[in-house]
Amino acid sequence: MKRIFLFLATNIAILVVISIVLAVLGINSQGGAGSLLAYSAVVGFTGSIISLLMSKFIAKQSVGAEVIDTPRTEEEAWLLNTVEAQARQWNLKTPEVAIYHSPEPNAFATGASRNSSLIAVSTGLLDHMTRDEVEAVLAHEMAHVGNGDMVTLTLIQGVVNTFVVFLSRIIANLIARNKGTYFLVSVVFQILFGFLASLIVMWFSRQREYRADAGAAKLVGAPKMISALQRLKGNPVDLPEEMNAMGIAGDTRDSLLSTHPSLDNRIARLKSL
Numbered sequence: 327m328k329r330i331f332l333f334l335a336t337n338i339a340i341l342v343v344i345s346i347v348l349a350v351l352g353i354n355s356q357g358g359a360g361s362l363l364a365y366s367a368v369v370g371f372t373g374s375i376i377s378l379l380m381s382k383f384i385a386k387q388s389v390g391a392e393v394i395d396t397p398r399t400e401e402e403a404w405l406l407n408t409v410e411a412q413a414r415q416w417n418l419k420t421p422e423v424a425i426y427h428s429p430e431p432n433a434f435a436t437g438a439s440r441n442s443s444l445i446a447v448s449t450g451l452l453d454h455m456t457r458d459e460v461e462a463v464l465a466h467e468m469a470h471v472g473n474g475d476m477v478t479l480t481l482i483q484g485v486v487n488t489f490v491v492f493l494s495r496i497i498a499n500l501i502a503r504n505k506g507t508y509f510l511v512s513v514v515f516q517i518l519f520g521f522l523a524s525l526i527v528m529w530f531s532r533q534r535e536y537r538a539d540a541g542a543a544k545l546v547g548a549p550k551m552i553s554a555l556q557r558l559k560g561n562p563v564d565l566p567e568e569m570n571a572m573g574i575a576g577d578t579r580d581s582l583l584s585t586h587p588s589l590d591n592r593i594a595r596l597k598s599l
Contacts, residue, residue, distance in 0.1 A: 363492055370487030378480040381436040382422070382444045385572070391424035391446045401452065408464055409445055412545060416472035421445045430561050431455060434572035435467035436476055443471045455557055462542050462550035463574055469541025475534045482530055486523035494519055524583065531585045539592050540599065548596050555596070559589050 377384075385391065397403035406423050413420040421435070421443040431451040437443030445467045451460060470476070494515035502508035542551045558575045575586070587595075 359496075362495055363488075366488045366492035366495070367484075369491050370489075371484035374480045374484040374487065378476060379438050381438065381476065382442075385434065385436045385444060385446065386424065389426040389428070389446070391426040391444075393422050393424045393444075404457070405447070405460075405464075408461055409468065412465055412468040413471075415545060416468060418472060421468075421471055425449060425452070429453075431558060432561075432573045432575055433463050433467055434574065435470045436572050437471065439477065440471055440474050443476070445471070450561075455554065458546075458550045459554040459557055462546050462554040465542035465545040466538045466551065466554075466574055468545070469538040470534070472541065473534065473537055475538070479527070479530065479534070483527055486526055490516055490519040490523050528583050528585060532587045535586050535592065536595055539596055543596055543599060548599055552593055552596050555589050555593050 386393070394402050394406055397406055402425070405425075406420075409423050410420045419441040421437065422445070424444060424446040426446055426448055428448040429450045431448060431454050433445070433447040433451055435443060435445045445464065447460070447463065451463060455463070494512045497515050498508045498512035502511050539551055539555070561575065575589070586592075
């Protein structure tokens with residue numbers, strides 16, 4: 327129920343902000359190409375940017391992550407010290423470190439900027455992995471933070487969204503003969519272009535996983551990262567669907583629409599380094 331509420335609240339907030347921005351700027355989709363492009367950019371980027379700005383809050387609420395402010399156990403102290411040491415190697419402010427309750431081993435990183443980020447690990451990860459393997463997972467997530475993957479993915483999503491909206495309406499203007507037809511044609515082409523755009527976004531998402539694996543290997547050594555990925559094989563993904571791209575395991579099917587490469591491909595890539 328909480329996830330449904332957060333999803334609806336986020337989308338309502340996005341629609342409200344879009345409406346306000348368009349009204350203030352006096353932009354609509356019925357003007358010339360310049361006005362339409364501006365309209366498309368507002369629609370395309372607003373949702374992505376709001377999601378990025380709210381990402382830490384939404385992630386914490388979605389999985390019930392508990393941020394470690396003062397370590398209560400030796401394990402929590404080790405987690406904080408390990409992330410702090412890795413952040414220093416990236417010359418970054420130490421991310422918030424959190425634990426969430428789930429029997430499945432997973433971890434994710436999110437945040438609006440490289441110096442305002444969150445790294446969270448599941449209790450299943452801590453229970454089923456060795457310290458070396460957990461260190462490698464933390465290094466993988468720190469590589470996401472250090473590479474600025476969250477911001478970059480947001481910008482890419484915003485750009486493709488812009489062109490999806492823009493091109494669908496351009497084609498609708500060329501084909502449609504009345505407002506009813508215009509709406510129908512624009513929706514059909516927005517769905518079509520949206521699907522094609524998702525292929526671009528998913529391709530980048532898979533590449534960033536390879537980069538994060540390589541960053542972790544550089545930080546803690548390839549054998550530790552390979553061992554951690556092997557440990558993840560055969561475990562189901564436990565994160566909410568909208569957060570799958572954040573997790574270290576994520577969607578591991580070999581598909582053009584997968585957010586992650588298969589674990590076997592990631593292991594093979596690491597072995598070739």
